[in-house]
Amino acid sequence: MLNPDLKLNPKIFDNDVEKKATRDGFGEALFKLGKSNEKVVVLSADLSESTKANKFAETFPDRYVECGVAEQNMIAVAAGLAMSGKIPFTTSYAVFSPGKNWETVRTTVVYNNTNVKIAGHHAGIVTGPDGATHQATEDIAILRALPGIKIFCPCDALEAEKITLEAAKINGPVYLRFSRQNSPLITTAETPFEEGKIYTYWESDNPKTTIFATGHMLYQALLAAMELEEVHINVLVANVSTIKPLDEKTVVELARRTGTIVTCEDHQVAGGMGSAIAESLARSSPTPMEFIGLKDTFAESGQTDELIEKYGLDKNSIKEAVRKVLKRAR
Amino acid sequence: MINPLIYIHTMREVNEKELKRLEQIANKIRQLIIESLREAKSGHTAGPLGMADIFSALYFFILNHDSKNPNWPERDRLVLSNGHICPVQYVALALAGYFPIEELMTLRKLNSRLQGHPHRGSLPGIETTSGPLGEGLSQATGMALAAKMDNKKYFIYCITSDGEHEEGNHWEAVLLAGKKKLNNLIQIVDRNNIQITGFTEDIMPLEPLKKKYEAFNWNVLKVNGNNIKEFILTAMQAQAFREKPTVIIAHTVPGMGVSFMENDFTWHGKTPNETEAKRALEELEIIEGMINNKSM
Numbered sequence: 001m002l003n004p005d006l007k008l009n010p011k012i013f014d015n016d017v018e019k020k021a022t023r024d025g026f027g028e029a030l031f032k033l034g035k036s037n038e039k040v041v042v043l044s045a046d047l048s049e050s051t052k053a054n055k056f057a058e059t060f061p062d063r064y065v066e067c068g069v070a071e072q073n074m075i076a077v078a079a080g081l082a083m084s085g086k087i088p089f090t091t092s093y094a095v096f097s098p099g100k101n102w103e104t105v106r107t108t109v110v111y112n113n114t115n116v117k118i119a120g121h122h123a124g125i126v127t128g129p130d131g132a133t134h135q136a137t138e139d140i141a142i143l144r145a146l147p148g149i150k151i152f153c154p155c156d157a158l159e160a161e162k163i164t165l166e167a168a169k170i171n172g173p174v175y176l177r178f179s180r181q182n183s184p185l186i187t188t189a190e191t192p193f194e195e196g197k198i199y200t201y202w203e204s205d206n207p208k209t210t211i212f213a214t215g216h217m218l219y220q221a222l223l224a225a226m227e228l229e230e231v232h233i234n235v236l237v238a239n240v241s242t243i244k245p246l247d248e249k250t251v252v253e254l255a256r257r258t259g260t261i262v263t264c265e266d267h268q269v270a271g272g273m274g275s276a277i278a279e280s281l282a283r284s285s286p287t288p289m290e291f292i293g294l295k296d297t298f299a300e301s302g303q304t305d306e307l308i309e310k311y312g313l314d315k316n317s318i319k320e321a322v323r324k325v326l327k328r329a330r
Numbered sequence: 331m332i333n334p335l336i337y338i339h340t341m342r343e344v345n346e347k348e349l350k351r352l353e354q355i356a357n358k359i360r361q362l363i364i365e366s367l368r369e370a371k372s373g374h375t376a377g378p379l380g381m382a383d384i385f386s387a388l389y390f391f392i393l394n395h396d397s398k399n400p401n402w403p404e405r406d407r408l409v410l411s412n413g414h415i416c417p418v419q420y421v422a423l424a425l426a427g428y429f430p431i432e433e434l435m436t437l438r439k440l441n442s443r444l445q446g447h448p449h450r451g452s453l454p455g456i457e458t459t460s461g462p463l464g465e466g467l468s469q470a471t472g473m474a475l476a477a478k479m480d481n482k483k484y485f486i487y488c489i490t491s492d493g494e495h496e497e498g499n500h501w502e503a504v505l506l507a508g509k510k511k512l513n514n515l516i517q518i519v520d521r522n523n524i525q526i527t528g529f530t531e532d533i534m535p536l537e538p539l540k541k542k543y544e545a546f547n548w549n550v551l552k553v554n555g556n557n558i559k560e561f562i563l564t565a566m567q568a569q570a571f572r573e574k575p576t577v578i579i580a581h582t583v584p585g586m587g588v589s590f591m592e593n594d595f596t597w598h599g600k601t602p603n604e605t606e607a608k609r610a611l612e613e614l615e616i617i618e619g620m621i622n623n624k625s626m
Contacts, residue, residue: 041479062479063479065475065506067502067506068502068505068506070499070502070505070506072464072465072468072498072499072502073468073471073499073502073503073505073506075468076465076468076469076472076499076503077468077469077471077472077475077503077506078472079458079468079469079472080409080458080468080469080470080471080472080473080474080475080476081472081473081475081476082472083450083457083458083469083472083473084472084473084476084477084480085476085480086476086479088472103462104462104465104468104499107459107460107461107462107465108458108459108465108468108469111449111459112450112451112458112459113450113451
């Protein structure tokens with residue numbers, strides 16, 4: 001069942017569950033930050049509408065910098081602003097920022113240790129019809145390798161808002177990963193979020209597998225958990241919205257308690273959240289694992305539902321992965 | 331040409347005594363560059379020597395800064411974009427009192443604060459991390475935007491190399507600074523015509539550089555970057571210009587002061603051995619004597 005302590009959305013499994021994109025939560029938070037914190041500035045690389053920076057831009061034009069289609073410059077300008085006491089949020093698609101401008105991120109933001117918040121939008125294959133050029137599926141991997149940066153990937157629009165507000169309080173480089181498509185609201189305004197903490201969202205009696213999910217994949221994991229319970233396969237589902245620093249204590253605890261693990265992310269398996277968990281467990285408690293994510297392939301144009309089915313990111317693929325990993329249980 | 335009417339209201343006099351002092355400092359900077367690079371056994375020589383006059387003028391005349399309070403909020407910022415010439419900045423900072431001069435001999439060594447390319451946070455006085463080219467002007471532009479937002483009066487100086495103009499990122503910043511009319515931003519291009527594998531005009535022609543900047547909505551000034559007096563006057567003229575950001579194209583002689591290094595691109599990315607360093611220091615000491623003997 002859903003964890004009652006977290007005050008999750010009671011309509012989560014209803015057909016008419018409210019849907020919103022995580023980028024919407026980001027836009028709301030930016031607007032709130034604009035009002036509450038004069039140091040917050042927003043930079044755009046000609047994508048203010050689809051990154052939802054437009055509300056901030058219209059209300060606070062003096063603290064908004066339109067950089068044009070120039071993501072390297074945008075990031076380094078943000079570093080300059082941060083070094084002068086500002087809290088800059090850069091906005092673009094994740095394939096361009098931190099994709100195209102990765103070395104600039106490395107040097108001017110992370111190694112420079114500047115207080116820049118990088119918002120990467122249109123992450124994952126659920127970006128849909130734009131095709132693989134615009135679907136960021138390597139961003140977690142390329143940032144995880146950078147020392148000291150914090151990486152967040154919210155499960156829904158409400159968590160996105162909380163995480164964005166939290167990011168402004170963190171002193172140092174932060175990456176925020178958002179997706180384009182509307183997805184069900186899993187949480188409510190009352191659901192807790194704490195930086196660096198993995199929460200258990202679903203737990204069946206005596207679970208034998210932990211499903212660690214990040215971003216919109218949490219919803220697919222919850223659907224899979226519910227359907228598995230109906231056939232007496234009991235799992236636990238945990239929301240990994242902070243990917244770095246990883247909540248290793250909870251990871252180890254859940255691995256030991258359930259004995260097997262499935263990780264779910266809309267990202268390449270190589271270098272992603274699942275890799276982070278595997279690296280952690282390999283040191284302390286090696287555990288049989290299966291990985292849901294892109295398996296060394298680019299995706300393509302298509303509708304969200306079609307894509308997650310074809311590329312094995314849907315609830316059925318997760319159920320299959322659970323059955324597979326259970327056969328490997330020790 | 332320098333128009334005296336513009337700078338006369340904004341600058342204090344560069345008298346002959348002051349000029350002699352700045353030339354002595356520039357010579358001292360060159361000697362310490364040679365000594366620290368001889369110790370380091372790797373790094374870049376020609377660029378730092380060519381820029382010694384400009385660094386003397388900046389740290390000992392033009393910039394508002396305080397070596398005992400490196401993070402003074404109202405200080406002028408100096409962003410070094412072409413980080414590989416950092417020995418000249420390290421020496422200037424040490425001479426200005428940011429850290430002990432002896433520490434220069436730890437350049438590029440383990441546990442040193444003097445990284446092979448500058449790292450913000452490691453050494454007082456270093457505003458930004460640099461080395462990867464084409465990123466400094468963007469950061470300087472961010473600082474200039476922040477200063478505008480906060481109504482601050484300080485200037486942001488950004489030193490770039492001619493070779494790094496091949497980076498697309500640099501021109502992205504040129505566009506934005508031009509768009510925002512950042513009159514608190516002064517870029518100094520070290521136009522020494524060399525880069526690591528040859529002459530800039532052979533590798534990727536940059537001329538007409540002045541026209542390029544004018545087309546990108548910048549105020550353009552040209553100067554002999556090895557003439558301290560002329561450089562100071564040009565910098566003051568840049569400060570006085572209120573309509574646009576200014577770029578000073580500073581023509582410098584790479585390897586300046588050491589006869590066998592001058593204008594030789596092979597000295598871009600290597601350091602002198604013991605014999606070469608000895609010869610270089612002997613030449614610089616002769617120049618030192620000539621400066622000291624200048625009649626006032």
